[in-house]
Amino acid sequence: MMKNLGWALLLALSFNLTACLENQGSVEFGSAGSGTNTNNDFSVVTEPSPTPTVEPSPSATPVPPSGEAAVFQINNGAKLTDSSKLELSFISVFSAAYLKLSVGSDCSGGTYEPFVDSKMYQSAQTNQNVTLSVRYKDYDNRESECLNASILIDEAGPDIVFAKYPTSTVEEGSDVEIVFTVSDVGSGIDKVTCTFAGVAKTCAAGTNTIKIPSMVSGTYTLAVSATDKLAHSSAKSITFEVSSKYRSLVQNVQVTPNKKVDLLIVIDNSGSMEYEQKNMAKRVQNLLSVIKGLDWQIAVTTTDPRDVTLGDGRLVQLTGKKGQYILTSAMADSEAQSLLGATLQRTETGSGDEQAVYVTYRAIERSLSASGGNVNFIRPDAQLAVLTISDEDESKNGTKNDPQSLLNFISKTYGGQKAFSFHSIITRPGDTACKSTNGYAYGYRYEQFSKLTGGVIGDVCAADYAAQVSGIADGVRKTLKTFTLTCAPVVDAMRSVSVLKDGQPYAGKFSVNGVNMVFEADLPQGQYQVYYSCVK
Template identity: 55%
Template sequence: MKNLGLIVVLLGAIALTGCLENGGGTEAPSNNNNGDFSVITEPPPEEPDSGTGGGSTGGGDNGGTVPQPSAPNGFDINKGEVLTASNNLLLDFYPPFTSAYTKVSEDETCSSGTFASFVGSRYHLSSKTNQSVPLSVQFRDHDGRTSVCYVRRIFIDQAGPEIVFAKYPSAPVEEGTDVEVVFSVTDPGAGVQSVTCMVGAVSKPCAAGTNKIVFPKLAGGEYTLKVSATDKFNQSSEKSVTFTVTSLYKQMVQNVKVNEYQKVDILFVIDNSGSMEYEQKSMASRVRNFLDVVKGLDWQIAVTTTDPSNSTLGDGRLVPIYGQTNNYILNSSMSDTVARNALGMTLQRPETGSGDEQGIYAAYRAIERSLASTATNKNFIRSDSQLAVVLISDEDESANGAKNDPANFVKYVQTAFNGQKSVSFHSIIARPDDKACLSGEGYSAGYRYEQISKLTGGVIGDVCATDYAAQVQGIAEGVRQTLKSITLSCAPVIDSMRSLLVLKDGQVYNGARTINGVNVVFNDMLPKGDYEVYYSCLK
């Protein structure tokens, strides 16, 4: 009987072993393929975690099962990273069925790639950098069945932080005055890790974001503020600005021949970037009354954009006049109705230009192109006219080159036209002290546009205003004042020791006048004649 019991136990063990080798079941499922042995599309049920101690997977004393972490849906980039300093990206694939082919596209629609043999992972070399890059993946099996389009994004950051100087002295500063420098340090990818500011061997406190450094009552000399920044990938960048403090003056004399033609050439520089979408919607109505105020003058009007790069509508090129063929310049001989509609619709830009707005640079380049008689700009600026620039933008000048500088702009106009042309620069901007605008539709304070308008006696308007009628009228009246002005080569110093003397045809001319920056503005139109202006400027 004992032997019989042992045999029964052995037979039971053998039977149990057979069941375990068959996966624990007694009959294989009969419908786990599509008839051609391709794998079904439904994913298998998740397997519970069996734990590390080999214990029960049921709901016993261990508190129940722990689910195994699921694989990423479709694919992942760099093991789930969302930011990288390399454009060579590691892709791991997790198809929903047994895949034979994989397609990788550098877009969000799986439309630009081509199918290649499936591998579990591979590297993808992106053509993009310093931006958020989309990748999409699609799978296909041997029968031609394709998966949904899986999309992931990763930010590729291969540049150090961006440093932009917004406010700094663009001309010599008188000794003993305070100097203010405003700049920003940003990094949209990895983020700013550290910022260092040095004036010679002296460190100045600064940080990521917008900085304002004040240098109080400086002595004479040359000063350089150097800003260095590093991002969290240890990528670095550096920029500096140099200014001069002096207590010395130079004596100036300027000869100007005045005619009575009342000619003025007006250049509109319009911000066509994406941030101006709100203002652009009603631009035509906002400037509708401009031509009413300049009526009676011999005017020409042209339009360019703040985009520094576009090969058709940027870099100072004049844009086509709306509703007219091969015409880039409006003039006072046109009917009021045609000119008013054409100007409004030309200013209301349909395209989305560069976010790297450079309005002073665009005006500078537009003048260069006109003097060179280049294509669309030919014949815009006449030799015997005055010049007015009207800028409309919700951001500041975004670069720091020589052609972005207010003082250099005035100097260029004076040099290019031998001191014979008066110039005024009017700005409709987010004014630096306008908190309501800056927290609303105004993207950033227009420090340099404010500076160039003050330098040339121009009007400074509010880009956030719902109606530009009042300030456009002020600008148009400012354009008229340009015809009564003499633009000097530098801002004159007027004090107890220094004055400004005007001669007409060799005799002292005492016509009432005011000084607005570099412009001497007379109350009345100047009589025709040869004028000499004596004044003093800082060196």
């Protein structure tokens, strides 16, 4: 009996010891959370830009029962860096054999590689917030939860953009207004300095409005420089002339009986246009009905200035019409309207550096080439109109971004024979209701260009574009009754605008809108001479 009891005790002890060893071998994963202005007084009004913030990366770090958490860090947890070369640190919660690194926060990319404690990583993304994620795996193919970390890479200096400034010679005694913005999406602005005519002036981060009254003759430069909190710097300047002298001009224009007009629509396809893009086809559905009876051509390009398929002034292929880029009045009305609406309804997300003036310049250059989708769009004997639809303003200040440079290019290219008008549906300057909702930024330069060419200015935030599109379409019709002059004529007690037709005074009534003379009635065929004066 005692012998049997001893065997039973021995078996019981053996069973308990085995169970204990098996428990110790288990692993569990948990989770845890040169001229001088004699009047140096001018005012500067600055609207501060929002201070950039760096969002902390969400925590998705496993917490094992022991309380030790897995770790994934970029640059030892820093939230900001001035280099795209990053140091990554890896700490697992178990004996990890492999790790998988992904771009983004959800560990959806990458492939497993042998585990290391740290490594250097060259980011392809720069000047933006970069998020990376990692997942660990042991020799038994058990995976940890997804860990992620973010860091803001700032390798560029601040952005300095002149939104409003003199685009041609300013008449002596005039007031000048200049608007420019200084911003930095990375570390933020540390310092901004400005000089006007060599004299230091107060300016700051955000939107600056400078008003200079009663300018005297001379050459003036406004220079702006800025430094961010990582010591990156940028500098931009604009120079303009103030003159009291005039030049007398005569411009010859041949009027033919045709009614040809080419209309280029520049549509903003950036991400901020999501609201306006909704029902775009319906918003412009009455355009063709107003220009009915004209020999018209219509094409579409985007505000994207990049050298990509849908950028740099290239025409957009008509939706559903492979290899076709141009709508014509020879098409059935219903077909043309359907194609126009579908083509304007953009689904891609283009560049946020909208440049409608620049892409218009490039679209004309491309139309003059021997190949490509733009060929034959701008006809030599047709007038030209542009309609821009955008919730932001021109973002750069190069030669081809300048309205007067574009007008000079058109005049030189077509010998002063092509009438031109620029219409815009924009966030109109001063419309605070639009800007605070869906109008991302005031369209200062587009408004200025429309006024310079007598164009219509519409509201991009409007729920229905019907009324303003009708006005724009009527403006396109008026292009056929328009002379575009090489500069805005001066009309005062000493100077006027006069017109001869075939050598005789022409009595037709007209109005002057910027550089455009618009006649009330259709112009009879013939040779016209326009006499006018402009500021030198």
